[in-house]
Amino acid sequence: MKDWQPKILAFLCNWCSYAGADLAGVSRIQYPPNIRVVRIPCSGRVNPIFVLKSLQNGFDGVLVSGCHPGDCHYISGNYVARRKFAVLKSLLEFVGVEPGRVQFSWVSAGEGEKFAEVVTKVTEDIRKLGPATRLVKNAVSAGAEA
Amino acid sequence: MAGVEQALRETARELLREGKVGTIIGYVRGSTPFRSTPAFIENEEEADRLVFDVTCGSNLARYVRNHGRDGRVAIVAKGCDGRAVVQYLSEGQLKRDDVLIVGVPCTGVLDHGKVSRLVRNRNVTGFREENGKLVFEGDGFEVTADREDVLADSCLRCRYPNPPVHDVFLDEPAEAAPDGLHWQELEKFEQMAAQERWAFFEKEFARCIRCYACRNACPMCYCEECFVDQSDPQWIGKGIDPSDTMLFHLVRALHTAGRCVECGACERACPLGIRLDLLNSKLEREVHDRFGYTPGTDPDETPAMATYDEEDKQEFML
Numbered sequence: 381m382k383d384w385q386p387k388i389l390a391f392l393c394n395w396c397s398y399a400g401a402d403l404a405g406v407s408r409i410q411y412p413p414n415i416r417v418v419r420i421p422c423s424g425r426v427n428p429i430f431v432l433k434s435l436q437n438g439f440d441g442v443l444v445s446g447c448h449p450g451d452c453h454y455i456s457g458n459y460v461a462r463r464k465f466a467v468l469k470s471l472l473e474f475v476g477v478e479p480g481r482v483q484f485s486w487v488s489a490g491e492g493e494k495f496a497e498v499v500t501k502v503t504e505d506i507r508k509l510g511p512a513t514r515l516v517k518n519a520v521s522a523g524a525e526a
Numbered sequence: 527m528a529g530v531e532q533a534l535r536e537t538a539r540e541l542l543r544e545g546k547v548g549t550i551i552g553y554v555r556g557s558t559p560f561r562s563t564p565a566f567i568e569n570e571e572e573a574d575r576l577v578f579d580v581t582c583g584s585n586l587a588r589y590v591r592n593h594g595r596d597g598r599v600a601i602v603a604k605g606c607d608g609r610a611v612v613q614y615l616s617e618g619q620l621k622r623d624d625v626l627i628v629g630v631p632c633t634g635v636l637d638h639g640k641v642s643r644l645v646r647n648r649n650v651t652g653f654r655e656e657n658g659k660l661v662f663e664g665d666g667f668e669v670t671a672d673r674e675d676v677l678a679d680s681c682l683r684c685r686y687p688n689p690p691v692h693d694v695f696l697d698e699p700a701e702a703a704p705d706g707l708h709w710q711e712l713e714k715f716e717q718m719a720a721q722e723r724w725a726f727f728e729k730e731f732a733r734c735i736r737c738y739a740c741r742n743a744c745p746m747c748y749c750e751e752c753f754v755d756q757s758d759p760q761w762i763g764k765g766i767d768p769s770d771t772m773l774f775h776l777v778r779a780l781h782t783a784g785r786c787v788e789c790g791a792c793e794r795a796c797p798l799g800i801r802l803d804l805l806n807s808k809l810e811r812e813v814h815d816r817f818g819y820t821p822g823t824d825p826d827e828t829p830a831m832a833t834y835d836e837e838d839k840q841e842f843m844l
Binding site: 429436456462463466468471472476483486498502 | 725809830
């Protein structure tokens with residue numbers, strides 16, 4: 381267990397955060413290699429069940445990132461997403477899932493540095509929490525340890 | 527209550543005679559003593575079968591959407607049935623002219639689990655209301671109960687005993703539960719540590735047999751195909767893994783967030799007596815505090831989760 385590294389799924393919006401991650405890359409900014417990226421068309425595309433399924437299938441944490449309010453490529457996708465995230469976060473904490481497991485951020489295409497900071501913070505938060513145990517599907521999590 | 531029943535039957539006869547509606551969705555006596563069953567009354571003679579009392583628990587709003595197409599329907603609506611209809615209106619599931627709301631004042635409905643415990647699972651063959659108390663009788667026993675002891679929890683903390691929108695209202699409006707009572711259970715629960723809350727829900731949902739009775743009884747679960755029934759992608763595993771059961775309940779709570787009308791039909795339908803109210807209650811409060819929205823009260827308002835405000839709080843965003 382001492383070699384354990386958090387495994388984090390990051391949903392990044394195509395128009396802002398994914399480009400922000402790209403900028404962090406081409407600018408050679410260092411950040412922890414713990415995230416696995418899923419590119420999505422818009423943060424509004426993230427169905428809360430994606431987040432729950434990620435935890436169930438063995439990820440230790442989830443990051444969802446989209447365009448800043450007012451910058452959505454589809455005008456209002458991120459505003460609608462914000463309402464969904466607020467409700468999802470409140471529900472997860474209510475049933476007892478640790479607050480740091482699932483995090484949300486706004487990162488624009490020009491914020492390579494902010495992207496690196498966000499990933500560093502999220503990784504460190506989840507590292508402190510340790511491996512996910514709640515909502516995890518037993519069969520899958522046992523396999524994921526190997 | 528007899529007054530309400532009489533007025534209900536008269537109103538029903540009148541509506542059918544004058545051709546204002548083709549069908550009246552209401553309750554008639556059920557096959558066992560303290561149960562009633564939903565019925566579709568289509569002619570005047572049948573109107574005398576209508577009843578309304580403490581046994582009328584199921585949420586009739588569920589049937590309105592499917593019957594709207596054969597001409598106008600009337601629904602006998604308690605506070606929660608009425609709120610569900612209003613929520614349909616604001617979600618574009620019904621047009622105001624399709625439904626005639628016959629409001630009735632509700633003083634609560636029975637929780638069958640509480641009744642079974644009260645009579646210690648013996649067979650009840652007779653039931654009556656007497657001097658404000660409820661009397662259950664069977665072979666060699668008679669149990670008298672205070673209403674508070676056998677009414678559903680959702681009724682004891684009900685804020686809307688009368689439908690907020692109606693075309694006809696029978697009798698005097700019923701009184702809502704005292705302020706503060708509504709959130710009491712939730713607040714008590716929120717005081718617990720996260721660890722204890724997790725332990726509680728884990729244990730509670732471990733009893734779930736996934737019969738989906740909660741979903742079937744819920745007026746707000748009207749999707750043509752529920753996510754639990756989809757096979758491609760299969761969102762929820764069909765096995766007995768507790769995480770799948772937990773996921774089902776969490777996602778159902780999210781799907782009814784800002785829509786739940788607190789009728790408690792899910793809890794009354796649950797054969798295992800699982801505390802289904804807490805998740806809904808939590809999200810209802812969250813939606814209310816954040817977005818200032820109370821479902822099923824104003825047909826002209828856009829549902830909270832279908833809209834946004836640029837100024838929504840975002841303290842949790844990095």
